Amino acid sequence: MSEIGLVLEGGAMRGMFTCGVIDVFMENDIRFAATAGISAGAAFGCNYKSRQIGRAIRYNKKYCRDKRFCSIRSWIKTGDLYGADFCYRELPDELDPFDKETFASDPMEFYIGATDVETGKCVFHKCSDGKEKDLLWMRASASMPIVSRPVHIDDRQYLDGGVSNSIPLEYMESIGYEKNVVILTQPKGFVKKKANGLLVFALRKYPAIAQGMATRHEIYNRQVKDIEEKEKKGDVFVIRPPEPLGLGKSEKNPEKLEKAYQTGRKEAEKLLPRLREFLDA
Numbered sequence: 001m002s003e004i005g006l007v008l009e010g011g012a013m014r015g016m017f018t019c020g021v022i023d024v025f026m027e028n029d030i031r032f033a034a035t036a037g038i039s040a041g042a043a044f045g046c047n048y049k050s051r052q053i054g055r056a057i058r059y060n061k062k063y064c065r066d067k068r069f070c071s072i073r074s075w076i077k078t079g080d081l082y083g084a085d086f087c088y089r090e091l092p093d094e095l096d097p098f099d100k101e102t103f104a105s106d107p108m109e110f111y112i113g114a115t116d117v118e119t120g121k122c123v124f125h126k127c128s129d130g131k132e133k134d135l136l137w138m139r140a141s142a143s144m145p146i147v148s149r150p151v152h153i154d155d156r157q158y159l160d161g162g163v164s165n166s167i168p169l170e171y172m173e174s175i176g177y178e179k180n181v182v183i184l185t186q187p188k189g190f191v192k193k194k195a196n197g198l199l200v201f202a203l204r205k206y207p208a209i210a211q212g213m214a215t216r217h218e219i220y221n222r223q224v225k226d227i228e229e230k231e232k233k234g235d236v237f238v239i240r241p242p243e244p245l246g247l248g249k250s251e252k253n254p255e256k257l258e259k260a261y262q263t264g265r266k267e268a269e270k271l272l273p274r275l276r277e278f279l280d281a
């Protein structure tokens with residue numbers, strides 16, 4: 001199992017499905033040597049390394065309707081639909097503490113991908129301690145274009161990792177993980193459509209990001225095809241929703257969030273025997 005990696009797709013609040021899956025993993029002592037997460041896969045997946053079962057679904061249900069957490073008011077006032085100070089300081093430091101000590105001591109390596117605003121390339125960061133810089137990368141990876149400000153890290157600017165790399169399987173393979181478990185947030189057969197031209201035009205201030213959004217569907221669909229081929233060969237084990245989750249990007253209905261979370265739990269529990277065979281092979 002030590003040579004098998006875990007790959008977490010993004011997808012905004014569809015990430016509640018992922019939270020259900022990884023909570024079942026933790027409850028059943030399913031461990032990986034390394035994990036790579038993009039966007040929601042990073043922002044929620046970090047709780048796997050901090051070993052905090054139930055934390056992500058708990059705080060999302062509690063604060064999804066809180067204007068400090070996510071609101072048009074926050075967007076107008078700060079430039080971020082998801083309030084940066086609330087989501088990445090007040091919440092993890094005070095309201096529902098993120099266990100930085102466990103995160104730092106847990107042996108699993110945790111990588112986060114974000115898109116460089118200037119180059120349009122996906123850059124990966126290896127987290128170390130769950131403190132300020134790691135949280136900046138989590139925020140950057142989940143900062144959706146148009147509704148988020150670019151995040152400044154070490155004299156570079158970053159936005160949503162999903163713009164350039166929605167499913168970081170290739171990255172995991174590039175650092176030596178030939179077998180991987182991949183958690184997707186779209187059902188089998190999903191095909192991403194081309195981004196609205198107005199959205200791309202609105203990003204003209206950031207040409208590389210605009211180009212990334214214009215071609216994102218091609219990259220995503222190619223990644224899914226590659227995953228399905230490797231799944232058939234036995235190199236990849238995929239856990240995906242059985243049907244569309246029906247969640248908005250900024251879903252504010254706690255019941256819908258809970259349903260997506262429970263769907264993730266059910267799929268993980270159903271696939272546990274096959275997953276253990278894959279891990280032990």
